[in-house]
Amino acid sequence: MEWIISANHSIYNYNKAFEELPYIDWRQNANYQIGDKLYIYATRPTKAIEFLTEVIAINLNQSEIINDSKYWVNTDEYNKGIRQGKYVRLKLTKKLNANNLTLENLHKHGLIGNIQGPRKLIDDLGSYYPWASYIIETSNRIMQQHEKWTDFVEFAFKKEEFRNSFRKSNTLNRSYYDLFFESKETHLVAKNTSTHKSLEVYINNNISLYDFMLAHLDILSYKINENIDFYSIAESNNLKHRKLIIYYNENSNIPFNQWLFDNALALKKNIKRLEKQYSNKLDFHILTEECAINNSISSLNVFPDNFEYDNELFLAPEKFVKNNIPIYKRDRQKSINAIVHANFQCEIDNMHRTFIRKKSSIPYTEAHHLIPLSYQDYFEYSLDIEENIVSLCSNCHNEIHYGINACKLIEKPYNERKELLRKKNIEITIDKLLSFYGY
Ligand SMILES: [Zn+2]
Ligand SMILES: [Zn+2]
Known part of the structure; x- marks a missing residue:
């Protein structure tokens, strides 16, 4: 027998309880039998069927039920609940989490009114209501999709090499499965749709990295037999996402799960x-480039007396590609202005030791x-502006590039510059900035 019951998240935290407990004990408010299926409908504001559960025990006494007091949001209801009689034990079969089984869709399939208390999915003559058939078909479909990735996850993550390489995702009921790894800009997605099976490399934001990979398809496809196809997909919020796709050949004698396993590991490497x-x-x-600029500063005799920030906005400078890496033209004068603005002192600590330049008799900073x-790819406006250029003593400059604790040197100038940068239409969080330095 199948039933539909309703649950209120503002009384009990079902999501967390199903995640953490092996089962939930529910007030036995109908004549349930072991093996019955209970669909749980979440009331306002969710208004959709969220869980499919199975009855694994009935007629439980208060002394037998699991202690789930920490999942009760509303303690009055909890206290009311424990004075009640019998309980039924529910085991989660599947979190449906689908947008399909909303109250609105159930109404479209003939359900009248709201969903409260327990309700059977069949009528008195033993046939399913139209909305009940819709629930069963939809959840069966979700279960099948679930099976699809469950097999793969079980197969792949059983092996240590895979476990150490990828993070498990919980998007089991979708047509795609995210295979995250520690890379910041790339991740892998396995796809199994009605039209094709594939493995895709997603490259977020960094078009230059994408271009670099395209230029080195021989390395990217090392130990991968299928051809690598590629194209760009939607651009949103000025951030560009690109992907490279490898298609699975349905006539292949390698099973799809094995194919995914082998190629995901090879691609990651x-x-x-x-x-x-x-x-x-x-x-x-x-x-x-920086060295060239600092050299040319050394040979200068004349520096501006002072430099003040202004409100002028500069679009990103033109990019050209050399040896497959992006290069943006720099303006030497902007670097000079920046070190003048810093009064030829180290901006990490103005007591840091500098020395006098040979030709121009001013203190040496870089x-x-x-x-x-x-x-620059990540920003619409130019990064080659005085607000983004800091004056550093030789030691700090080397440490910021080569030091193991460079992150400690980045925070101070970041805090001093973030507002100035914002005024030039450049927004960045400290975490993002640190990630650019490899943290
Ligand atoms: Zn310094
Ligand atoms: Zn530098």
Whole structure:
């Protein structure tokens, strides 16, 4: 027998209880039998069927029920509840969590009125109501999708290598399965839709990294037999997401789960290798550029007397690509202005030791872009502006690039600059900035 019962989240935290407890004991307010299926409808504000459960015990006394007092939001109801008679034990079969089984959709399928107390899914003559058939079909479909990824998850995460490489996702009832790993900008998604099965590499925001990967498809596809297809998908909020897709061949004699397992592991290794190459190349390029600018400052005889920030906005400078890495043209004058503005002192600590430049008889500090120019892709407005350039003593500058604790040096200039940057239409959180430095 199938039933539908209603639950109120403002009284009891069902989500947490089903997550943490092996079962829930429910007031036995109808003639349930072991093996009955109970659909749980969440009342306002959810107004949808959220759980499918199975009755695993009936006629339980208060002394036998599980202690679930911590899940009661409303203690009055809890106290009222424990004085009641018998209980039924429910085991979660599936959290449905679907947008399909909303009250609105049930009304569309013939349900009249609201859902309260226990209600059978069949009428007196033993046939299903139209809305009941709709509930069963929908939940069966969700269960099938569930099975699809359950097999894969069981197969893959049983093996240590996979467990150590990917984080389990709980999106089991979707047509796609997220395979997260520790990379910040890329992740893998397995897809199993009615039209195709595939494994996709998502690259978030960083178009240059995507281009770099495209330029090195030989490395990306190392140990992967299928062809790698690629195209870009929707752009939203100025952030660009791109993906590379590998399709599973339905005629293949390798089972899909095995195919996913092998290719996900291989792809992860290839991606990490490419990301490392990419960031090494960028770092090398940035250091070379900064060094060139600091050299040219050394040969200058004349500096401006002072420099003040203004309200002018600059769009991102033009990008060109050299050896598959993005390069943005820098304006030497902006770096000079920035170190003049800092009064030729180290902005981490103005007591830091500097020395006098040979030709221009001013203290020697180096210009450093707080938000590295290599991340210009993420911003619509230019990062090559005085507000983003800090003056650092040689030691701090080297530490910020090479030091194990560079994050400690970033916070102070970040706090001093974040408002100034905002005025130039550049918004960034400290976490994001630290991630640009590899934290
Ligand atoms: Zn630097
Ligand atoms: Zn310093």
